[in-house]
Amino acid sequence: MKLQTRHIVAAFALHLAVFGLLFSGVQCGRVPEPVSIIQGTLISANELPKPNAAPKPEPAPEPPAPEPVKPETPPETPPTPPKPDPAEAQRKQQQEQEAKQQQKAAEQKATELKTAQEALLKKQAVELADKKKLAEDAKKKKESEDQQRQEDLARSTIEEEEKRLTAEKKKKAEQTKREAEAKRALEAELASAMGAETAERTAQDASIWGTQLVAAIQRVWTYPPGTADQGLNCVINMQLSATGEVLAARIQKSSGNGLFDDSVVRAVYKASPMPLPRDPRAFQAGINITFKPR
Numbered sequence: 001m002k003l004q005t006r007h008i009v010a011a012f013a014l015h016l017a018v019f020g021l022l023f024s025g026v027q028c029g030r031v032p033e034p035v036s037i038i039q040g041t042l043i044s045a046n047e048l049p050k051p052n053a054a055p056k057p058e059p060a061p062e063p064p065a066p067e068p069v070k071p072e073t074p075p076e077t078p079p080t081p082p083k084p085d086p087a088e089a090q091r092k093q094q095q096e097q098e099a100k101q102q103q104k105a106a107e108q109k110a111t112e113l114k115t116a117q118e119a120l121l122k123k124q125a126v127e128l129a130d131k132k133k134l135a136e137d138a139k140k141k142k143e144s145e146d147q148q149r150q151e152d153l154a155r156s157t158i159e160e161e162e163k164r165l166t167a168e169k170k171k172k173a174e175q176t177k178r179e180a181e182a183k184r185a186l187e188a189e190l191a192s193a194m195g196a197e198t199a200e201r202t203a204q205d206a207s208i209w210g211t212q213l214v215a216a217i218q219r220v221w222t223y224p225p226g227t228a229d230q231g232l233n234c235v236i237n238m239q240l241s242a243t244g245e246v247l248a249a250r251i252q253k254s255s256g257n258g259l260f261d262d263s264v265v266r267a268v269y270k271a272s273p274m275p276l277p278r279d280p281r282a283f284q285a286g287i288n289i290t291f292k293p294r
Contacts, residue, residue: 172247176239179285190281202281209277210289213238216274217291221267224259232260233292236268240285244273252288264291 190202235253238246249268251261277283 172239175247176286179239183283183285186281202279205277205279205282206284209275209282210287212275212277213287213289214291216271217264217267218293220270221263221293223293224257224263227257227260230257230260232257233290234261234264235288235290236264237286237288238268238274240274240283240287242283242285244276246272246274 232255234251234255237250237252239248241247246269249265251265254261
């Protein structure tokens with residue numbers, strides 16, 4: 001209502017201004033020009049033309065529209081499970097507890113069984129090691145006893161052989177001593193009975209006999225390897241029986257070559273029995289001869 005009154009007042013003022021202009025022209029003596037009759041129509045403010053709006057600026061080009069984002073498919077909401085039955089839940093819980101207890105008991109039993117098996121295996125291993133050690137100790141003891149018996153037997157054999165050789169040497173020495181005493185007695189008797197001439201002849205026979213002894217040894221003796229051109233000789237002592245058997249032989253003076261000396265001793269035993277002198281009075285039970293091979 002207020003807006004319409006203002007418009008009416010404005011229209012009335014406009015009419016007053018027009019009439020004022022007309023009145024002023026008449027007063028100035030101007031020839032009045034034909035006045036155009038202006039007809040006005042009282043209009044409401046709503047019927048007034050609206051002023052032209054300023055031209056709008058051209059809009060800036062719009063940026064390219066982004067690709068439409070595909071809406072994420074919301075995860076499917078799982079169906080709401082039915083509420084468990086308290087009795088069924090209690091029964092399942094009891095079953096789970098029983099299953100856990102059974103599993104725990106089974107694990108404990110398995111652990112105990114494993115421990116028992118390990119203990120048994122360990123015990124068996126210890127027993128086996130003890131048996132093996134006892135067997136090895138028994139074997140070593142038996143080997144040691146066998147070796148000791150063999151050593152004792154060998155020692156006993158050696159001792160018996162040494163005793164036998166000692167007795168034999170003693171017997172031969174006593175026999176040699178008796179023969180030497182007999183020889184000296186015989187020589188003394190011959191010397192006193194036959195005189196110097198007979199003794200000289202006996203000495204000649206003894207010399208011939210010595211040559212025969214060397215010849216007998218020479219026939220069975222051979223040069224040891226590498227001694228043929230060395231000009232070796234040695235003095236050997238022989239102990240003879242009354243029949244010419246060689247009772248003992250040893251090197252009285254060495255040639256300096258052990259092979260040569262040993263070969264001569266072997267040849268002496270090989271040549272036994274030795275030839276006897278033509279004159280029994282020239283016989284000597286113990287005689288030294290010089291062996292120099294030809």
